[in-house]
Amino acid sequence: MVRPMQERAVQTRKLILRAAAESFDESGYHGAQITGILGRAGLTQGAMYFHFKSKEDLARTVMLEQAADLRLPERPAGLKQLVEITLTLAVEMQRNVLFRAGVRLAVDLEGPAVRDSSIYRWWTDRFNDELVEAHRKGELLPHVNGAELAEMLVGAYTGIQLMSQITSGRKDLPRRITSIWRYLLPGIATPEALAGITLADGAEARP
Amino acid sequence: MVRPMQERAVQTRKLILRAAAESFDESGYHGAQITGILGRAGLTQGAMYFHFKSKEDLARTVMLEQAADLRLPERPAGLKQLVEITLTLAVEMQRNVLFRAGVRLAVDLEGPAVRDSSIYRWWTDRFNDELVEAHRKGELLPHVNGAELAEMLVGAYTGIQLMSQITSGRKDLPRRITSIWRYLLPGIATPEALAGITLADGAEARP
Structure with a gap:
């Protein structure tokens, strides 16, 4: 039973990051609000705090994982x-x-x-x-x-x-x-x- | 009597811009506050509103006049x-x-x-x-x-x-x-x- 829970957690984390990215993209760090991000993701505060402890934590993660959805070549070629x-x-x-x-x-x-x-x-x-x-x-x-x-x-x-x-x-x-x-x-x-x-x-x- | 008044207005405007620049430099657009800028300049709101109608107006002026104190060469030389x-x-x-x-x-x-x-x-x-x-x-x-x-x-x-x-x-x-x-x-x-x-x-x- 562990595996499906982990997968669900991974999906929830992705959902939150996507909603956070949309908010930061539209409104910047200051303009984005936690309540707006939760509304987009359709999640409660509790679900978010399991993954991210603050707006700063969310923003830092979006910034550092900005390349996660890019398909960059694996081998350097020059x-x-x-x-x-x-x-x-x-x-x-x-x-x-x-x-x-x-x-x-x-x-x-x-x-x-x-x-x-x-x-x-x-x-x-x-x-x-x-x-x-x-x-x-x-x-x-x-x-x-x-x-x-x-x-x-x-x-x-x-x-x-x-x-x-x-x-x-x-x-x-x-x-x-x-x-x-x-x-x-x-x-x-x-x-x-x-x-x-x-x-x-x-x-x-x-x- | 017109000339000294104009010069005083020019000096006041400079004083406000300098205080605004210090605040925007330290705190950014969102972080800077009108009250803090007035405190630095030692001026009242009335004195400021004679020159600038809002924080946005102040910020726009600091941005557009950023080169006012630079001594750039007057003639292009290559x-x-x-x-x-x-x-x-x-x-x-x-x-x-x-x-x-x-x-x-x-x-x-x-x-x-x-x-x-x-x-x-x-x-x-x-x-x-x-x-x-x-x-x-x-x-x-x-x-x-x-x-x-x-x-x-x-x-x-x-x-x-x-x-x-x-x-x-x-x-x-x-x-x-x-x-x-x-x-x-x-x-x-x-x-x-x-x-x-x-x-x-x-x-x-x-x-």
């Missing part, structure tokens, strides 16, 4: 895959509420990121995995330090999606992510690696 | 000056409360930027002025679109300062801004322009 991941994330930002809410909480200076910046580290490591592989395959110019570049990319991505949200409701996000690569690739990739990467809008990395 | 401006901003972010509060409000999704994104446009135009001059002087590679690059830089800068604030209280901001240029310059600048720009940490744009 520079081209890193470009593809960033473009996929631009699309996911428009349709995946857990990811979107997690990112919103990560840039909210009144939210949980102020006490826990590990999601920035997580993405930096994920991006760097691709750059380590890119180095191994000889795709990067010799002056590139993968860890430094990964950290720069995560910061740049964070701000570009924020600016896109504020100025266009994220409609232009894929175009803006393409812009990063258009200007960055020629300074980090070997000519051979560059030739293998085509950016959208009919524009190559180096025209 | 790529090297753009690099210097971004490094100067990294230092100003640490000591200029009006700038810091204005930037914080510009990334606050519960703040005034949600209804007025013009400060992003203002910085994009300012950065682009340098790139237009850089193009005129032949410092940029032919594929560079100044307006697109300026927009990308403003977005990237926004996120990199936010990530730096969250992970190190902005201590590492100058290093992170140097990183952008280390990887971006070789893909946008001519070899001659590149040779004229030295980045900190003893590291050249292209080692």
Whole structure:
């Protein structure tokens, strides 16, 4: 009898996280209310407190598990895959509420990121995995330090999606992510690696 | 008798804006309170309402006038000056409360930027002025679109300062801004322009 109970608990936890993500996405950390989250999930306070002890705990979990519903490639494959991941994330930002809410909480200076910046580290490591592989395959110019570049990319991505949200409701996000690569690739990739990467809008990395 | 009154009004407005900037910098849009701002400024509500009609109005003004105390070069001079401006901003972010509060409000999704994104446009135009001059002087590679690059830089800068604030209280901001240029310059600048720009940490744009 243990197994079905555990599965039910897992489902309830997911239900709460989804409702919390919807609330944080719409209203931000301050604006979201526990009562609103419970109403969305159709659950009582008791059911929630079994899993999460406070709004801060819920927000922290949404932020840290923002990538749980993303299907990222399991094996690092290098520079081209890193470009593809960033473009996929631009699309996911428009349709995946857990990811979107997690990112919103990560840039909210009144939210949980102020006490826990590990999601920035997580993405930096994920991006760097691709750059380590890119180095191994000889795709990067010799002056590139993968860890430094990964950290720069995560910061740049964070701000570009924020600016896109504020100025266009994220409609232009894929175009803006393409812009990063258009200007960055020629300074980090070997000519051979560059030739293998085509950016959208009919524009190559180096025209 | 008109002139002294006007000057007093200008001084009062400055006093209120400074107090508001300190409050928004410390507590964010939601956390800052009108009463706290008045207490800092040593003024009554009446004195404030003569200049600003609400907290939103105050926040919008701090955000839009964030650059009022910065001494930016008056004439565009090209790529090297753009690099210097971004490094100067990294230092100003640490000591200029009006700038810091204005930037914080510009990334606050519960703040005034949600209804007025013009400060992003203002910085994009300012950065682009340098790139237009850089193009005129032949410092940029032919594929560079100044307006697109300026927009990308403003977005990237926004996120990199936010990530730096969250992970190190902005201590590492100058290093992170140097990183952008280390990887971006070789893909946008001519070899001659590149040779004229030295980045900190003893590291050249292209080692």
